[in-house]
Amino acid sequence: MGDGRDFDLVLQGATGFTGRRAAAELAGVAPPGFRWAVAGRDRARVEALAAAHGVDAVVADGLDPAAVDRLAARARVVISCAGPFSRYGDALVAACARHHSHYADLTGELPWIRQLVDRHHQACTASGTALIPASGFDSVPSDLGVMALVESLPEAAAVTGFVQLRGGLNGGTLASGIHLHERWRPADFAHPHLLDPDPDAGLRRAPAAPERPPVFPVPALHGWAAPFLMAPVNERVVRRSAALRAEGGAGYGRGFRYDEHLLLHGRGRARFMALALRTVEGLLQRPAGRRLLRWLGPRPGRGPSERSIRRGFARLTLVAGDLRRPVAVRRWHWHGDPGNAITVRCLVQTGLALAAGEAARGGVLTPAAALGRRLLDRLAAAGAVTEIPADR
Ligand SMILES: NC(=O)c1ccc[n+]([C@@H]2O[C@H](COP(=O)([O-])OP(=O)(O)OC[C@H]3O[C@@H](n4cnc5c(N)ncnc54)[C@H](OP(=O)(O)O)[C@@H]3O)[C@@H](O)[C@H]2O)c1
Structure with a gap:
């Protein structure tokens, strides 16, 4: 999978409530040889989490543009649990757009998603970089x-x-x-x-x-x-x-x-x-x-x-x-x-799909526009969802 990047995927906000669960989920479902790392703002806690999963640690405060720029440059895909996203996410998304790193997060902050569309959709469409906000239970x-x-x-x-x-x-x-x-x-x-x-x-x-x-x-x-x-x-x-x-x-x-x-x-x-x-x-x-x-x-x-x-x-x-x-x-x-089990599986499978090159296009996208049927199949295979008869 090498393209000069250190990691196939970096999980930002990994020390939070959903972040810790996403790290545990990734440890269980990442394919063999998948190079992933956990990231967060607090060195001691990120390193302890990384050691628990036997992966690398990346220290990056979301409010430090240079740190998140370095993070995005090292990863083919970034998934983030560091919210409120409209508070901590601006620099990270901009860095992902700049370095052509695919990105997904858990935001439901609508006006912020609109800002991402206005700032990044055109350039990311041209570069083929998929940015997918709202990759949790919503939506x-x-x-x-x-x-x-x-x-x-x-x-x-x-x-x-x-x-x-x-x-x-x-x-x-x-x-x-x-x-x-x-x-x-x-x-x-x-x-x-x-x-x-x-x-x-x-x-x-x-x-x-x-x-x-x-x-x-x-x-x-x-x-x-x-x-x-x-x-x-x-x-x-x-x-x-x-x-x-x-x-x-x-x-x-x-x-x-x-x-x-x-x-x-x-x-x-x-x-x-x-x-x-x-x-x-x-x-x-x-x-x-x-x-x-x-x-x-x-x-x-x-x-x-x-x-x-x-x-x-x-x-x-x-x-x-x-x-x-x-x-x-x-x-x-x-x-x-x-907000936890479903959300974490949705985000992790979105990240794995992006790392597997399954995005249909670039831009500020939605799960259906970026990954469509493939993501639904992945989630069903991961045991996240079952289609049941409508009368049950
Ligand atoms: N879409 C959905 O269905 C869904 C479901 C659940 C959650 N969410 C959203 O996901 C987000 C996280 O939820 P949560 O329950 O995991 O919250 P949380 O436990 O409070 O976690 C917040 C994360 O953000 C990190 N953070 C705070 N300030 C930061 C900074 N300056 N730089 C980098 N990271 C920083 C925290 O780091 P520390 O660990 O160092 O404090 C922590 O990892 C929230 O915005 C929530 O609304 C969405």
């Missing part, structure tokens, strides 16, 4: 699921996603949500086609989604829909996939739309979730509310217990066409806690 399952469903349809259709899940909250995820709202206003990421190459053209081509109330019955799935916290990210990533794939002639068709919801048993639970989400959003938008969430929630570096990570899951049901008369329904069961 790999939704993005690859929609791709697989749409590819199996005879003609374009609206797709609605329904997510059921069990999982815990990481301190790093809370910190990123708080940082997002400290830095941007909700209006800055409200555009439904924010990540499209040209957002307004996207809106003209395909209005975002049918107008639906926050809570509504879904008789075909024997449940009730409620707003889903990660839907704004997943929907915009899926729409970017549709737009990017259309450039290559493999778009999702003119009638394509995507919107995503939680699926719950009973109207009471759905109403409660809608209220809970409104409350959290209200708190995130106020300084005092953010202080309260920071005080109540887990600290950065912390996350759910091993037992809870093992018991977690996410189930994604995708319905094509009218909800009362669907033309197709497909369902995937993702194993383990969404």
Whole structure:
């Protein structure tokens, strides 16, 4: 695999909660002879982690442009768990673009992804360097699921996603949500086609989604829909996939739309979730509310217990066409806690796919636009996801 680089892959942010799990996952699944290293800002902790896995250590503070430049120059692929990404990621992504190192991370920070598109998409398209933000639970399952469903349809259709899940909250995820709202206003990421190459053209081509109330019955799935916290990210990533794939002639068709919801048993639970989400959003938008969430929630570096990570899951049901008369329904069961087990497998398999030269193109991409079917097959082979009959 040699091209003068020291490593096939470097994992940045390896000493954090998801980073440590990603290092352990890589140690288990990296192919023989794969040259990888762990990286982070704290020398002692990075070296201890590297020693535990028998790999090299790279010390690089995300806020030190020279250090991350050296890191990117040594790696064919960089995957990063160092978030909030809009705080620590700018210099690293720029260095990856400059050195033509493929890159993937776990960000769901929408306005930051838009900045990456504006800064790097053109140059990375030309150089064939794939930068793939949102390579965790947001937004790999939704993005690859929609791709697989749409590819199996005879003609374009609206797709609605329904997510059921069990999982815990990481301190790093809370910190990123708080940082997002400290830095941007909700209006800055409200555009439904924010990540499209040209957002307004996207809106003209395909209005975002049918107008639906926050809570509504879904008789075909024997449940009730409620707003889903990660839907704004997943929907915009899926729409970017549709737009990017259309450039290559493999778009999702003119009638394509995507919107995503939680699926719950009973109207009471759905109403409660809608209220809970409104409350959290209200708190995130106020300084005092953010202080309260920071005080109540887990600290950065912390996350759910091993037992809870093992018991977690996410189930994604995708319905094509009218909800009362669907033309197709497909369902995937993702194993383990969404923010940890699923996220880590998605990121690691994305990194391995990039290192194996599987990216279809360069640019600021999405999982479906960069790796498509190959990534879904990899994740299925790694035991991350199983497609199950839609009636189970
Ligand atoms: N997409 C998803 O579904 C998903 C799921 C889970 C997490 N995430 C995101 O992934 C990120 C990490 O989550 P987490 O739970 O692992 O958080 P975490 O435990 O707080 O880890 C944060 C990481 O960033 C590193 N870091 C902090 N400052 C840095 C700097 N100046 N330079 C370089 N690295 C620095 C930390 O290093 P130290 O160890 O030295 O503190 C740590 O490795 C968050 O942004 C979170 O939102 C996304």
